[in-house]
Amino acid sequence: MQKILFLFFVFTFISCTQQETETLSIPAEKLTFTEHIAPILYKNCVVCHRSDGIAPFSLITYKDVWRKKKTIVNVTQRGFMPPWPADPNYSHFVGERILTKEEKLMLKLWVKNGAKEGPAAALPKAPKFPNGSLLGTPDLTLYLDSVYLEAHGQDKFLTVKIPFSIGKDTFVKAVEFVPGMGNNVHHMNGHLLNYSPLKKANVFDGTRVANEQANNFDEQVLKLKLKNDDGSDPDRIHSAVNYLPGVYPVLYPAGIGGFKLSKIGAFVASDIHYGPSHKTMIDKSRINVFYAAKPPTRPTFELMLGTNGQSEIIPPLVVPPNRIITCRTKGIVPDDISVLTLNPHMHLLGTSFKAFGLTEQGDTIKLISIPRWDFRWQYFYTFQKPVKLPKGTTIIVEGVFDNTVNNPNNPNNPPKTVSDKRATMKTSDEMFQFIITWMPYKAGDESIILGK
Numbered sequence: 161m162q163k164i165l166f167l168f169f170v171f172t173f174i175s176c177t178q179q180e181t182e183t184l185s186i187p188a189e190k191l192t193f194t195e196h197i198a199p200i201l202y203k204n205c206v207v208c209h210r211s212d213g214i215a216p217f218s219l220i221t222y223k224d225v226w227r228k229k230k231t232i233v234n235v236t237q238r239g240f241m242p243p244w245p246a247d248p249n250y251s252h253f254v255g256e257r258i259l260t261k262e263e264k265l266m267l268k269l270w271v272k273n274g275a276k277e278g279p280a281a282a283l284p285k286a287p288k289f290p291n292g293s294l295l296g297t298p299d300l301t302l303y304l305d306s307v308y309l310e311a312h313g314q315d316k317f318l319t320v321k322i323p324f325s326i327g328k329d330t331f332v333k334a335v336e337f338v339p340g341m342g343n344n345v346h347h348m349n350g351h352l353l354n355y356s357p358l359k360k361a362n363v364f365d366g367t368r369v370a371n372e373q374a375n376n377f378d379e380q381v382l383k384l385k386l387k388n389d390d391g392s393d394p395d396r397i398h399s400a401v402n403y404l405p406g407v408y409p410v411l412y413p414a415g416i417g418g419f420k421l422s423k424i425g426a427f428v429a430s431d432i433h434y435g436p437s438h439k440t441m442i443d444k445s446r447i448n449v450f451y452a453a454k455p456p457t458r459p460t461f462e463l464m465l466g467t468n469g470q471s472e473i474i475p476p477l478v479v480p481p482n483r484i485i486t487c488r489t490k491g492i493v494p495d496d497i498s499v500l501t502l503n504p505h506m507h508l509l510g511t512s513f514k515a516f517g518l519t520e521q522g523d524t525i526k527l528i529s530i531p532r533w534d535f536r537w538q539y540f541y542t543f544q545k546p547v548k549l550p551k552g553t554t555i556i557v558e559g560v561f562d563n564t565v566n567n568p569n570n571p572n573n574p575p576k577t578v579s580d581k582r583a584t585m586k587t588s589d590e591m592f593q594f595i596i597t598w599m600p601y602k603a604g605d606e607s608i609i610l611g612k
């Protein structure tokens with residue numbers, strides 16, 4: 161028996177080494193930073209790992225990379241960096257950042273063979289990241305300068321209202337959030353409230369900032385005076401602007417998407433998350449708005465399943481202490497649709513997430529699978545080309561929630577019952593939500609290129 165095991169190890173060892181030399185087109189000892197490694201890092205890492213990026217150190221020069229070479233090998237082989245939670249064997253999206261097997265192997269073998277620098281002339285230019293807008297020149301810029309943060313040793317979650325008055329109604333094709341605190345803004349998710357001047361006397365009324373941890377949702381709405389004067393709700397465009405480090409705003413091709421912007425309104429950053437900071441500061445973040453001359457020819461819509469959405473969660477999202485539960489939620493597509501963007505959302509107890517369509521004929525259409533949910537990297541995933549869901553397709557969403565001590569992100573120790581019942585969106589409450597941005601299907605949609 162021992163002999164067989166031994167042979168097995170020898171065999172796998174040989175086959176691994178053979179594979180390593182096989183998959184690389186160049187001998188491992190010829191690998192250099194300037195020729196082979198810098199291109200990998202510039203494409204996949206420096207969007208965050210640069211002097212004013214969100215990662216704690218830069219990976220641009222040979223020296224930067226030399227210092228971190230062992231950790232780089234470790235985190236890339238484990239799949240921890242670059243952060244991209246969606247499984248690329250399940251579905252593909254715009255801006256996907258994943259290392260190929262060959263790239264991972266190159267990093268490993270480069271370090272193993274002495275991490276040589278290589279000829280200076282071969283070094284590609286490091287990509288440039290403009291500080292203002294990534295999309296162009298905005299038509300309207302709104303500032304979040306009412307946010308004043310004392311030095312704080314903890315994460316802060318705020319709801320911030322950014323009101324505006326622009327003279328006349330118009331249309332918008334894109335909205336972009338540009339963080340002003342360098343490393344400090346972790347994420348934001350903003351809605352747009354379009355008011356009618358007949359129903360709202362003054363959008364600038366009310367406070368600008370509410371503390372998410374201290375105020376419940378209803379209190380925030382009151383403090384910020386988000387309702388119409390008669391107590392009714394204004395028109396709301398959900399997720400009109402989002403930000404997550406390392407994610408570029410997506411601009412759909414001309415005519416697709418966009419929405420109305422009333423002459424008076426407000427963006428509401430409903431969960432802007434600031435990391436701990438030892439300096440007192442005023443937020444210099446801004447929202448750039450890009451107008452469209454015409455209303456969209458292909459308006460987009462949102463379907464929200466799960467918490468706060470249009471479908472029931474079964475079993476209800478109440479996770480007892482020391483238990484792992486799987487929740488499901490479903491929605492049926494009433495007409496042929498083209499799916500553009502997906503947004504899976506859970507909080508700290510979430511450990512995996514999966515969504516797919518099941519057609520009336522019983523075919524499966526893969527949407528997204530996140531085998532290891534990571535609360536920190538909640539991307540909006542835009543398909544490279546629209547995905548058609550035929551009329552009658554059932555969208556099935558599955559989420560697993562781990563409320564045991566084995567979940568390192570569990571906010572409670574010892575664990576206690578956590579639910580989405582209050583829907584406060586506080587991190588320590590749970591959520592199970594899936595938002596799909598879609599448009600009515602038209603023949604040929606499958607070949608529209610949304611991005612790469």
Ligand code: HEC
Pocket residue numbers: 200201204205206207208209214215216228231232235236241242243257259405406407
């Ligand atoms: C979307 C932003 C982003 C991208 C892209 C990214 N990183 Fe990171 N990286 C971070 C952040 C933020 C941290 C800090 C650790 C944390 O907070 O999880 C980090 C940490 C690290 C660490 C330190 C890990 C440790 O345990 O100390 C290494 C090494 C690293 N990244 C390498 C890379 C490499 C190599 C790539 C590209 C192949 C890459 N990163 C791509 C954001 C990014």
